[in-house]
Amino acid sequence: MPDDIIVYDIETQETFQDIGSRDPKKLHISLIGAYSYQENKLISFVESEFPLFWRRLEQAALIVGFNNHGFDDQVCAAYFPEMPKVPSFDILEEVYNNLGFRIKLDNIAQATLGEGKSGDGLKAIKLYREGKIDELRSYCLDDVRITKEIYDYGKLHGRISYSDLQGVKQVSIDFNRPLDKPSENLNLSLF
Template identity: 35%
Template structure:
């Protein structure tokens, strides 16, 4: 059985906190989530478990994400000597859609139009929850981050499966109309 791993992570710090986008490897991981088609389960990783996450990604037959090549991997590079982009087989749906349309779309624009489901929060909420956890030590904010990140991985998985099964993705265009873009992810 082919193992497709869907992947996302949340950070401890913002671009502003680390001196800009060039320093993604200094942002730190609060939570990483991967769904493996081999195990049929979501796997949640804390910062102290990044070796396990990297191992899962490098062993996958395919890693699917949304902007993971330009965001999640560079953040994760702060924890490994491996060049994740070259040691993994990847489908970054953001890159694919951007090449087809000539501009970027948010995952939410595709998930809402294709699946009727949107994101439950955003990365700024996750940063706020991380700060709350660091101040109080209360595990509840960490659970919120993990739940949010799991939901993003679920959206990523279902958008990918929709594209595979239908040969297209729907999205809300800049005018708010539903449009389609053909994809070949079979």
């Protein structure tokens, strides 16, 4: 849909250790989860449906993710070479640029929203390998929902929260600033 904002997350079929490389473009996607602001709904895509997701991205005004510049966008670029041309906002990259260190999505979700993630990327790989696609879909879409809610909170308040050994802290982020292309030199891989 033209001018849509898409929040998305991918799950992979394997880890970097499995493929013997740290190159995200060599990983294979098991499932893509997305939220469309125009449709106000969560959507998932299995491999045979990836072209439908790519068409959405081609028309999107913005894509939003958590570590999408360092991981998801790079994995997707192997499937969709136009990926780097899509305007995008990476919450983790913004946190890193403001604080100088990374914070896990689960940490930000708990401190900002009062709820955490339902697992980690290794759980998603296990679900895929066991053929539990409905559970994988649920896990991925939960991450998308959490990322969307953090993005919404950040746009409304201009900040998000995280916790460290001293307690809950806040980081100011301009969620409404003009977007640049993703940083080429920032690799924030998960594995």
